[in-house]
Amino acid sequence: MSNQNQGIVMAFIAMLMLRLSLTDEYLLFVKAAMRPWLITAGAVLALLAVTTFYRRPAATAEHGDGHAHGGPRLAFLLALPFAAVFVVTPAPLGAFAAARQTPRTPPPPSQTAGYVYPALLPPVNGAYEMGLTDFIARSLYDDKHQMAGKPIRLTGFVTPALNGSGFRLTRFVISCCAADGTPVYVDVRTIRSPAADTWVVVEGMWSPASSGAAAETPVLTAKSIRVIPQPSDPYEG
Amino acid sequence: MRSAIRGLLDGPAVQTWFTIFVSITVQAMPFLVLGVVLSGAIAAFVPPGALARALPKNRALAVPVAGLAGVALPGCECGSVPIAGRLVARGAPPAAALTFLLAAPAINPVVIVATAVAFPGRPEMAVARFGASLLAAVVVGLIWVRIGRDEWVERARRTTTEGGSRWSIFTSTAAHDFLHAGGFLVVGGITAATLQVIIPRSVLDSLAGSGAVAVATMAVLAVVLAICSEADAFVAAGLSQFSLTSRLVFLVVGPMVDVKLVSLQAGVFGRTFASRFAPLAFVSAVASALLVGWWLL
Numbered sequence: 001m002s003n004q005n006q007g008i009v010m011a012f013i014a015m016l017m018l019r020l021s022l023t024d025e026y027l028l029f030v031k032a033a034m035r036p037w038l039i040t041a042g043a044v045l046a047l048l049a050v051t052t053f054y055r056r057p058a059a060t061a062e063h064g065d066g067h068a069h070g071g072p073r074l075a076f077l078l079a080l081p082f083a084a085v086f087v088v089t090p091a092p093l094g095a096f097a098a099a100r101q102t103p104r105t106p107p108p109p110s111q112t113a114g115y116v117y118p119a120l121l122p123p124v125n126g127a128y129e130m131g132l133t134d135f136i137a138r139s140l141y142d143d144k145h146q147m148a149g150k151p152i153r154l155t156g157f158v159t160p161a162l163n164g165s166g167f168r169l170t171r172f173v174i175s176c177c178a179a180d181g182t183p184v185y186v187d188v189r190t191i192r193s194p195a196a197d198t199w200v201v202v203e204g205m206w207s208p209a210s211s212g213a214a215a216e217t218p219v220l221t222a223k224s225i226r227v228i229p230q231p232s233d234p235y236e237g
Numbered sequence: 238m239r240s241a242i243r244g245l246l247d248g249p250a251v252q253t254w255f256t257i258f259v260s261i262t263v264q265a266m267p268f269l270v271l272g273v274v275l276s277g278a279i280a281a282f283v284p285p286g287a288l289a290r291a292l293p294k295n296r297a298l299a300v301p302v303a304g305l306a307g308v309a310l311p312g313c314e315c316g317s318v319p320i321a322g323r324l325v326a327r328g329a330p331p332a333a334a335l336t337f338l339l340a341a342p343a344i345n346p347v348v349i350v351a352t353a354v355a356f357p358g359r360p361e362m363a364v365a366r367f368g369a370s371l372l373a374a375v376v377v378g379l380i381w382v383r384i385g386r387d388e389w390v391e392r393a394r395r396t397t398t399e400g401g402s403r404w405s406i407f408t409s410t411a412a413h414d415f416l417h418a419g420g421f422l423v424v425g426g427i428t429a430a431t432l433q434v435i436i437p438r439s440v441l442d443s444l445a446g447s448g449a450v451a452v453a454t455m456a457v458l459a460v461v462l463a464i465c466s467e468a469d470a471f472v473a474a475g476l477s478q479f480s481l482t483s484r485l486v487f488l489v490v491g492p493m494v495d496v497k498l499v500s501l502q503a504g505v506f507g508r509t510f511a512s513r514f515a516p517l518a519f520v521s522a523v524a525s526a527l528l529v530g531w532w533l534l
Contacts, residue, residue: 001416006412006416009416009419010412010415010416013266013419016263017263017266020263026263028256028260029256029259029260029263029264030260030263030264034264034267037267038263038266038267040267040270041266041267041269041270044270044274045266045270045415047408048408048411048412048415051408051409051412052408052409052412055405055409073420074420074421074423074424074504075416075417075419075420076420077419077420077423077424078416078419078420078423080423081258081259081262081263081423081426084255084258084259085259088251088252088255089252090255090256090259091252091256092256093253093256093257094249094252094253095249096249096250096252096253097249097253097256100437101437102478105477107357107474107477174468175355175468175471175472176264176464176465176467176468176471177260177261177263177264177465177468178256178257178260179257179260179261179264179429179430179433179462179463179464180462180464180465180468180469180471180472182472197249
């Protein structure tokens with residue numbers, strides 16, 4: 001591989017890193033806290049790309065074992081993720097991935113006995129907003145049933161339910177990147193289910209009675225379902 | 238034509254594959270860059286032979302010292318591979334460099350704190366991870382002192398450094414190491430994404446059962462999923478249908494042997510090396526995790 005080619009390969013990966021991290025696209029792949037590291041890595045690679053491109057060819061082009069100096073042919077593969085972003089429309093993990101995994105049950109609060117959940121945040125436009133993970137944890141472990149009888153607003157995408165009466169409002173929880181994503185979901189009771197992978201805001205009521213101790217998936221009875229564009233950060237942290 | 242290709246490529250399976258592939262590559266990149274920058278700094282600023290002098294003369298003693306030195310490299314496994322390769326190129330004993338390679342991604346403070354956070358109320362999980370990972374790395378190092386041959390790490394040993402100013406040594410070494418590891422990282426990302434899409438995780442979950450089956454499943458899962466060591470504790474915490482000991486196996490195996498990491502090691506040290514080192518590290522990791530899990534968990 002010539003110095004020029006090495007420089008070009010590194011420029012591809014640097015452009016990918018900078019393109020993703022300087023827009024909101026990186027949020028489809030990794031969590032928000034990674035952004036400064038992606039930008040730094042992109043900048044360092046851009047610098048290495050430039051210095052490599054302009055370096056004079058080394059006097060000895062080959063080591064004794066025939067291993068080409070400066071990088072094996074395989075390094076061309078580094079252009080692949082860059083090309084892929086242009087060919088495939090980037091999308092977050094969705095209903096297909098969710099259906100292939102066992103959903104995650106949020107862990108109980110760390111002090112098991114006598115833990116009191118903080119009060120719900122004040123309602124916005126007439127409903128209490130929270131993440132799916134928070135909603136599921138409260139429905140399972142909040143002995144005071146603070147959510148009972150209150151209008152709740154949840155955001156997620158649609159995964160078809162196993163039986164007819166509604167859909168699964170789903171969100172992926174990631175700790176670092178999409179490869180470690182695990183789904184959480186809430187059963188939404190409604191007569192009208194949007195298509196799989198549609199992003200929706202659901203307002204409705206949770207009642208403790210509707211999810212007995214045996215059922216780990218809480219149920220929200222929908223009052224309204226509004227279709228929304230995919231949020232810029234599709235995952236919960 | 239373009240729209241036909243798009244129609245094919247936008248199917249949900251391909252989309253999921255693509256998202257996982259790009260996310261593994263993108264998320265590993267900052268750690269790989271950190272690794273090659275440190276490697277460049279070693280080449281530019283550490284005189285040849287200084288490393289060999291800094292380590293204890295006795296090779297069996299150098300191994301645990303190198304393992305403990307892993308505490309000083311915060312990051313995940315992608316960064317430690319080029320650094321270990323550079324240490325070998327700079328004359329460090331291979332067994333010590335390899336012990337460092339295995340220990341650093343598993344026992345550094347960032348990973349241990351993440352493990353403690355992922356398992357609230359169970360601090361023994363973080364302690365067990367630290368102990369079992371260090372034990373596994375040292376055991377591999379001591380075995381390598383006895384059976385390892387220099388020609389197995391020939392590719393790393395032969396790596397020469399270009400002359401010139403310190404700046405030029407630094408940038409050329411960092412670029413060299415990046416290109417050697419980078420293509421293999423992409424291969425590893427492709428493999429992990431393919432396995433994740435082909436094998437539904439729910440099938441693996443159904444093997445949770447008891448004892449040996451759960452341990453074997455979690456060990457294989459660690460190799461197949463190729464999750465970064467800073468995130469794997471959160472995934473393990475979510476797999477609550479598995480026993481604590483089998484989840485410890487997952488946490489000890491993952492940073493030492495996974496499809497992306499073996500590919501990286503093949504790139505830096507050569508295939509002959511990777512085909513011997515990965516099985517040795519795998520067996521040692523499982524055995525250490527079982528021993529420490531039986532004792533502590």
